[in-house]
Amino acid sequence: MNNPIVMIACVSIGIGIVLGVLVVWLIYIQRRRQVVDSLVRSNNVVGRSGTVEIPFNSNTPGKVRVNVKGSLVDFTAFTDESGEFSRGDRVFIVGMKRNKVWVVSEEAFTHSSDY
Missing domain, CATH: 2.40.50.140 (Nucleic acid-binding proteins)
Structure with a gap:
């Protein structure tokens, strides 16, 4: 891990994974609150x-x-x-x-x- 390029790549991948999980979680929370009803009464x-x-x-x-x-x-x-x-x-x-x-x-x- 003495190579700075490998360290930057690992940090970037880690940050990307954390932010991706956060976005998916926020979308999940938002969609749970929505009521979808396309039935016309x-x-x-x-x-x-x-x-x-x-x-x-x-x-x-x-x-x-x-x-x-x-x-x-x-x-x-x-x-x-x-x-x-x-x-x-x-x-x-x-x-x-x-x-x-x-x-x-x-x-x-x-x-x-x-x-």
Whole structure:
């Protein structure tokens, strides 16, 4: 161990191992605290607004896109309203069952909440 290059290499390797273990331990502690849940539940969807992707009316289903937990999710959409929903219309989700949503137009929702 009289060679300074060997001593510097050993110290560098030792410091690298210690710092590597420290980083892995900190990541482990941080990830233990996080709750990962990608399951979309009805309480994550009902009450949100979405955008019509495939037009629909009360007789035919369509598709709406909703931002849920930071991701865009598409749902088959139904409505009891008499009007027709066109691509790009904003809708409000009032119910969900088996990955299908029931919607009303945002105008209908805002007018009903005025009362």
